[in-house]
Amino acid sequence: MMDAFFWGASVFTAFSILIPFYRSYKGPSVFDRVLSIAAIGGKTIALICLTGLYFDRLSMFLDIALTYAILNFIMAIVLAKYMERLSEEETK
C-alpha cells in the first residue's frame, strides 16, 4: 500500500515541479527566472528522496539530496549578489 502511495506522491511532485518552468520561460525579469529555478530545485530534493525510496538505496540518495540542497542555496545566493552588483554598476 505504501509503495503505491509513494508512487502517486512522486507523480504529483513531478507535476508541481513542472509548473514553475512556465515562469522560468516567460518571466519578465531575470530575478523571476532565478526564483523559479530555485523553487524547482527545492522540490527536486523531495523527488530525489522518493527516488531513493523507490530504488531501495535511500542512504546514498539522501546524501545526494543534501548536496543538491546546498548547491541550490549557493546558486541563489551567488546569482543574487552578482545581479545586485550588476545593477549597481548600471546606475553609476
Added chain:
Amino acid sequence: MTYLQDGLSIFFVSAGIFFMVVGSIGIIKFPDFYSRTHATSKVDTLGIVLFLGGLSIHLGISQNSAKLMMAIMFIIIANPVASHALARAAY
C-alpha cells in the same frame, strides 16, 4: 502501531504535496516579483518540510531518518534566506 505510522506518514506527505502545488501555482499566478517571493519562500518551505517529515515518519528511527532531519533543518534555514537575498537584490 504500524497503522498509526502509515497514517501519519500519508497525512504529512499529502499535506506537503498540497503545499508544494499551491506554491507552484502561486509562482505563476501572482502579479509581482515580490509577491512571487512570498509564495516560494514560505509555502514551498512548509511543503518540503512536511514532505520530508512524513518520509522520516515512514522510515522510523534510523540513520536515514537522522539524515532527513539534517536536510529539514538546512532547508528551514536556507530556503527563506535565498528568497530574501533575491528580493533584496531585486530592490
